[in-house]
Amino acid sequence: MNGHILPGVPIAVDCFQQKTIGRVKFYFLSHMHADHTVGLTSKWNQPIYCSQITGRLLQHKYNISAHLIEVLEPSQPHLLSHKDRKLTVHMLDANHCPGSCMFFFETENSKILYTGDFRFDKGIPTEFKNIYNRLKPIDLLYLDNTYCEPTCVFPNRDEAVKMITDICEQHPEHRVYVGTSWVGHEDLLEKLSANLKEYVFVDSDFFSRLQLLEVVDVFKTGSSSRLNAVPNSKLTCSSIAEWNKEMPTIGIKPTAMFGGQCTTGSKSAGMLHCVPYSNHCNFLELTEFVKLVAPKHIKPIVPGRKYKSGMESMFRADMRQLDNYLCITEENTDFQTKSDNLKSGMNKKENLQQVQYKKHQGKVKRKVIKHKSKPYSRGVNFFNEHDKNTKARKCAKESLQIEIESEIVRNCHELFQDFFTKGNR
Structure with missing residues (x-):
């Protein structure tokens, strides 16, 4: 499932689980691909905001009642209200598939852009500039990170x-x-x-x-x-x-x-x-889009997971590789500083000696891993990626109970935790 409940507002985009009903007031659908419609059935009884084409396909595939489909007009402001709070939403073409769209949400205190799946082209900047005020930057960008990795190079x-x-x-x-x-x-x-x-x-x-x-x-x-x-x-x-x-x-x-x-x-x-025909952005197009938007923070739409070779990986959900294109504010200056310190700390020492724990027959065994001199280029990863001990790696990922013997690495680990806690990304 590639959907999210937005922070601070009762809005869900591409997220239709029954457990969300009650705490979500407005449901939005970016397009009709299966990984964005998880939870939708003919029994769905909440209004859905979407494009006209997506509305037709919704009725065709899921037999959802027409009165539940709220069609939005492209590039036009739509006013929503909830508990004396007003919210404006603009729908923009996502250039991904018929009916696909982005959503730009504005309240008195925040701005959120949700791209859904999209392919960047020359038409998007013109359409986006018509509604975007650079004097008030976007607080949070939900970004299609399907191919958010420098190795993802393919033609238009x-x-x-x-x-x-x-x-x-x-x-x-x-x-x-x-x-x-x-x-x-x-x-x-x-x-x-x-x-x-x-x-x-x-x-x-x-x-x-x-x-x-x-x-x-x-x-x-x-x-x-x-x-x-x-x-x-x-x-x-x-x-x-x-x-x-x-x-x-x-x-x-x-x-x-x-x-x-x-x-x-x-x-x-x-x-x-x-x-290599794709309806998603390649990495260069993603960087161009983020430069155009210049948000304060970025959150990946696709979770950090790995299905198989070639599909989404943990690294493609690491938005720090786009930090250079963020809007510079006092709020995220300290955030960037900690990121730089973290990276320099990982590169200073050539041989890192760390301890990982693994569960074995009800007991906890202590295992020392000596890392080679090559610095890690894919964010923070305290475990040897070539270690064939699958059980140890799985245990380490789930528990995150890592004891650092080196003072440098111990400081890096603290920065890592603080980095993600304050960044809230």
Whole structure:
């Protein structure tokens, strides 16, 4: 689940658990991807604020009553009130998928920008500057950190479409299957259709969503011997191998999860091409956006966790790598100073000797780890990342009961705790 209850206001964005009812007054939905709609069912009975397209898709997928959907107009101020408090919200295009949007919340005392999932482009700065007063900086930015890591480098979407077009043109006699999300790849398919001068064939469920989006001109239902769209979950090497028994077939999966362009499979069994087409920002685009917004604080939307190689990691939830672009205030000057002290302390001593505890057969054993001289570049991590003792690492993460024998490291650990307590990020 990639949703949050905002601090200081009774507002939840992309957070629809039953336990929130009572302490949340206003529910907002940024877009219709499954990781942002956790908790929504046909039994949902609270009003939801969203875009018009998202409202249509809500009714289509979850059969939510129309009277519960509160449609917001783009870039227009909407006034909400609760217990004599007034709140203004602006909805901005997020450039992620049809209906996706950002929310800009303003009260008398605070400003919060919630990006949801987004892809930064030249249209966002113009739209944002129309409502943003730089004399009163944003207090808190909730940022889409899906690819918030310097190694996340991939092209813009037009360049990725060109890469997919080239692959199709290199296989003129092959049937092509393009992987798609539930919503979000319609623009890709339209541009691919225009480049190849081919119709795109989809199943009936996909076509019914296209009708809601009013983009059916280049689509047909059924399957063809040339250009087809299928759900990403059905596009695997094994399925391509089966399709190749009927006729020569290739698959194209548009995703930046694996970095650059790559290919798996074989000529005999069929090839699966992964192309770095993404509806999320790459790292450079994220830094440009944060420079534009210049908030006081940043909070990651995607929690710090790791599913598998290529997906979100703990490091991508570490917003300190964007500290240079924050608005400088007295409030966060001390915060930045502690961060700098922490980093310098970790780099001063080449060989750190620390103690980690692990549970073993009901007892606690003491284990000394000697770290190599290479300084840590991914924030504070007191454990050897190459240590293969999985149980020890898991125990350390859960308990955080670390005893530091070196005075330097002990001071760094105190700074680390104080850093996050005062930063509240």
